Amino acid sequence: MLQAPPGTRIRRSPLATLGGAVLRGLAEVGQVALMLAAALRWVLRGRLEMRETAVQINRIGAESIPVVLVTGAFSGMVLAFQTARQLADFGGQGFVGGLVGLSMAREAAPVFTAIAAAGRVGAGMAAEIGTMAVTEQIDALRVLATDPVRYLVVPRLAAAAVGLPILTAFANVVGGTGGYFVATAAGISSGAFISSLQRFLWPYDLVVGLIKAVFFGLIIAAVGCYRGLNATGGADGVGRATTGAVVISIVLILVCNYFLDLVFF
Amino acid sequence: MTESQPSSRPGDAIVVASDLWKSFGGSAALSGVSLEVRRGEIQVIMGPSGCGKSVLLKHLVGLVRPDRGEVLVFGHPIHAMSDHELDSVRVRIGVVFQSAALFDSLTVEQNVAFPMRRHSNLSREEIARRVRELLDRVEMAGTEDLMPSALSGGMRKRVGIARALALDPPLILYDEPTSGLDPLTAHTVDGLILRLRAELEVTSVVVTHSLDSAFHLADRLAVMDSGRLTAVGTPDEILGSADPFVRRFLDTRAVEVKPS
Numbered sequence: 001m002l003q004a005p006p007g008t009r010i011r012r013s014p015l016a017t018l019g020g021a022v023l024r025g026l027a028e029v030g031q032v033a034l035m036l037a038a039a040l041r042w043v044l045r046g047r048l049e050m051r052e053t054a055v056q057i058n059r060i061g062a063e064s065i066p067v068v069l070v071t072g073a074f075s076g077m078v079l080a081f082q083t084a085r086q087l088a089d090f091g092g093q094g095f096v097g098g099l100v101g102l103s104m105a106r107e108a109a110p111v112f113t114a115i116a117a118a119g120r121v122g123a124g125m126a127a128e129i130g131t132m133a134v135t136e137q138i139d140a141l142r143v144l145a146t147d148p149v150r151y152l153v154v155p156r157l158a159a160a161a162v163g164l165p166i167l168t169a170f171a172n173v174v175g176g177t178g179g180y181f182v183a184t185a186a187g188i189s190s191g192a193f194i195s196s197l198q199r200f201l202w203p204y205d206l207v208v209g210l211i212k213a214v215f216f217g218l219i220i221a222a223v224g225c226y227r228g229l230n231a232t233g234g235a236d237g238v239g240r241a242t243t244g245a246v247v248i249s250i251v252l253i254l255v256c257n258y259f260l261d262l263v264f265f
Numbered sequence: 266m267t268e269s270q271p272s273s274r275p276g277d278a279i280v281v282a283s284d285l286w287k288s289f290g291g292s293a294a295l296s297g298v299s300l301e302v303r304r305g306e307i308q309v310i311m312g313p314s315g316c317g318k319s320v321l322l323k324h325l326v327g328l329v330r331p332d333r334g335e336v337l338v339f340g341h342p343i344h345a346m347s348d349h350e351l352d353s354v355r356v357r358i359g360v361v362f363q364s365a366a367l368f369d370s371l372t373v374e375q376n377v378a379f380p381m382r383r384h385s386n387l388s389r390e391e392i393a394r395r396v397r398e399l400l401d402r403v404e405m406a407g408t409e410d411l412m413p414s415a416l417s418g419g420m421r422k423r424v425g426i427a428r429a430l431a432l433d434p435p436l437i438l439y440d441e442p443t444s445g446l447d448p449l450t451a452h453t454v455d456g457l458i459l460r461l462r463a464e465l466e467v468t469s470v471v472v473t474h475s476l477d478s479a480f481h482l483a484d485r486l487a488v489m490d491s492g493r494l495t496a497v498g499t500p501d502e503i504l505g506s507a508d509p510f511v512r513r514f515l516d517t518r519a520v521e522v523k524p525s
Contacts, residue, residue: 144355
């Protein structure tokens with residue numbers, strides 16, 4: 001697109017380099033927006049590839065559940081470990097359960113789950129679709145009168161939008177459980193932990209966490225698919241598409257997380 | 266084969282490309298290419314690697330849009346149609362890709378069935394039967410349940426041809442059908458292309474850098490050099506051409522082994 005052909009090395013002023021990067025970034029945002037608009041048109045027409053979507057949901061679940069369970073459990077455990085120690089100094093043991101639950105539901109579960117999924121699911125999408133792109137399979141889809149957005153992108157967007165909240169819910173459960181065990185081991189009574197959890201954690205917090213997860217899922221799938229579809233240049237290009245997809249989606253997840261917090265809390 | 270509105274008579278041009286220009290990032294791939302492909306003929310486009318022949322082929326099915334110029338296929342203005350509109354034309358064009366481009370997450374059977382599942386009302390059983398017929402035609406019977414990764418290059422090409430034939434397209438485009446194949450397999454694939462023309466009366470456009478294939482297959486030949494067609498004609502006319510590039514290209518066949 002806007003890239004100079006490989007091998008060209010032109011000395012440019014820093015300002016021109018920065019400007020070029022900004023323009024490239026904006027062009028890419030535009031391309032992603034066009035892809036999402038095309039995807040939305042297929043959804044609105046009710047033309048979902050049910051089988052492909054089911055395959056993708058299954059794959060997201062199967063690929064990510066182990067890593068999500070581990071990251072979720074340890075997030076809850078470290079939160080409990082730190083808060084139990086700090087709050088104990090101020091006699092605030094009664095807040096530990098609430099703090100762990102609230103932190104998990106609002107931030108830790110959705111964000112860490114999304115980051116783990118970006119590494120597995122987003123990278124997988126970019127690699128798979130990227131391989132299809134550099135081996136002419138995307139062209140083959142198009143000449144077989146099958147829009148790649150409809151056949152590949154929409155199912156992955158749908159699967160990620162459904163899968164991420166489910167994974168986040170899992171992370172909440174294991175995080176809370178992990179936190180419970182660490183807190184009780186640190187001398188906080190089981191009853192204190194649970195009543196504090198009940199007092200501070202409202203359904204609203206859980207729901208917002210899950211809504212955030214939907215957005216993160218869409219980011220992961222959109223970036224992964226876009227990078228894959230635009231991969232060029234053989235195995236090397238697929239590799240670049242994959243790493244690019246992971247880095248960009250993690251950055252976007254964190255930025256988006258901040259702005260979603262501004263909206264919801 | 267159902268003909269849609271702009272129909273064409275026998276001997277008519279199925280494909281008309283006029284004055285196509287295309288450049289990628291400043292380097293010209295096509296510089297004013299015009300070509301007509303007549304019904305029922307095998308049109309071969311030959312030339313060295315990187316001369317733009319594959320790019321030209323991709324213009325004929327709308328995978329690449331020209332910067333300037335027109336492409337009419339069955340009378341439809343391919344260069345100006347949206348992807349959505351193109352789909353109705355694309356189901357009537359079979360494309361055989363250089364790398365075969367089989368979907369590697371699907372079995373051979375699912376690959377060949379793919380166009381029919383999506384664009385026909387055939388029942389499961391009818392599709393399965395048709396897949397067997399098609400695989401039989403390309404001498405790949407019995408490979409239904411294999412994954413593409415388990416096939417050799419020549420086998421993949423043949424499955425790719427079977428998939429391209431699935432919807433009975435009146436026009437088939439072949440991108441380097443014999444490149445990367447051993448001479449024996451290449452000969453088989455060439456034979457297959459000729460047989461398809463004879464049995465199904467399809468129109469074919471074959472892009473190749475192999476002189477052997479080119480003269481074996483062609484009803485009409487076009488020689489391409491850096492984005493231009495330097496000569497177009499029957500194989501005999503090309504052999505008699507005085508164009509220096511055509512001569513140079515033909516002379517590469519120095520170590521000629523004539524089949525007896």
